[in-house]
Amino acid sequence: MSYVLRRVGQAVVVLLAAFTAAFVLLQAMPGDAVMIRFENPELGLSPEQIAALRATYGVDVPAHQQYAHTLLGFLSGDFGHSVQSGTAVRHLIAEALPGTLQLALLGFVTALVLATAVAFLSTYPRLAWIRGLLRSLPSLFVSVPVFWLGILLIQVFSFRLGLVPVINPGPVQGLVLPVLTLAVPISAPLAQILTRSIDEVYTQPFVTVVRAKGASRHWVLWRNVAKNALLPTLTMAGVLFGELIGGAVVTETVFGRAGIGRLTEQAVSNQDVAVLQAVVLLAATVFVLVNLVVDLLYPVLDPRLRNKSGASV
């Protein structure tokens, strides 16, 4: 129990530190975002009007009051207002979230399928002659720029083969290429974990026994590999989430899809600090929560860790 408490406390500290860092970096800077945007002489605003605007954005009070106010706001789900459009950031995010969730979920599932296929083929005895090639696929997948992959897929499937229409694709057709683009880099670490797990399973003595008793290769694989690969995959869950977010920024930009990624890209282009701050902190929160859950799940999933985790860490 004390382990759980300590781990939760650590997560809270990290989130608070992330918030403070984001606040110091993005809000408390000398030239704040509101100044940058409205002090532009072309807008012709008087100092009084700027002061009024600063008051509406809540940046005219001392930094520590701003800090408390912003922190309370974030805790209650109020992320302030977009400097660019004046819309509440909460609405912008709520609007963009479903599209990105759909893309990320499908991308992750596709990555899992792709990784399983690569791992299975690269350990299949009959394909030994191209094993070197198959085993180098994951390292190729991580070396490919996501934006370039997206453009390449559009080029091949939309323009060369004419399989996916460029203009007004159906809801399903429009998802195929973005999902594939997002899935390729995510599948690389998964494929590596799975390949290693399959190799490991085959070196274990019990496999020989099970095989000798008449179990087929597939039976052994399906029964044991998934179990073996689960823990290392869970360890990577936070990192994979980060990859999905980063991938979504690029994929949504390339394919012109509305979503959190596009929102982020536009926030940076427009110097819209409030939006970026909210996205960054939400991503950090999800990352910390995912890792917290994974850490708490370990002892449940692996009995060997049950005694250790209470004592150490």
Place this chain on the structure above:
Amino acid sequence: MNLTPSVGPSAAETAPASAPDRPSLWRRPLRLEISTLLSCLVILSVVAWALVPGFFTSASPVTGEAADALQEPSAQYWFGTDATGRDVFSRVVHGSVHSLSGALVAVTVGLVLGTLLGAVSGAVGGLVEDALMRVVDVLLAVPSLLLSLSVVIVLGFGTAQIAFAVGVASVAAFARLARSEVVRVRGTDYVEAAYASGGRFHTVLWRHVLPNSMTAVAALAALQFGTAILAISTLGFLGYGAPPPTPEWGLMIAEGRDYVATAWWLTTLPGLVVVAVVLAANRISASIARRGRA
């Protein structure tokens, strides 16, 4: 791995003068696999592009022949030409300096800041370690692209800015590695011996602990170099790097996007160069890591 025996002897023969004198030191580095050699070749040629672009191409990267617009790859234009008749190969060659110097800056930022963070926390321990590691936790909690974007929004757009932003995203990885290495080396007998023979904290850290942690750090640096090339081209593609007409690789691909239906070479070929460089850097990193373990 199974290539090593066949490559080893023949590679050793190419350096007969030095091999007999110091066999243990000279033979080991020459036992390279073909793929690692190829990777070094890729990196070396891109470095050569960056240093003496005029040696590889005489065409200008920023002005083109309007009459030769959108030419397919040919003997004259290896990578074809873009909409304003600029030689794409020349632009890729001249662009290498942006990607390489950017990646170098990024790795340096990550290496220096990260190693400092990790080495200090590993060496000092206690409260300092706890505090510094929470900083690292925060850096790790934000997805690397978002972290880079946060730095970009504060510092503004430009080549140096995105290089620094990419470097900040790699600080956490270097810090964790440096800390674990310092903790590992600290526990060894020779460090204890150095303390026992009168070495002080800083001298021991500098002369014994850091040098012995370097293989792992070098492997990570090579890996981060590839990652940095990718990240810089991504930020360039999003338009946060150097403005046009700078021949930056990511920006070139972004510009070629409008001609994806008719001129495949504008996006495909520069992208292939990026893939080759990143693959090569990752390969070299894996090779260094393996030698460190051997």
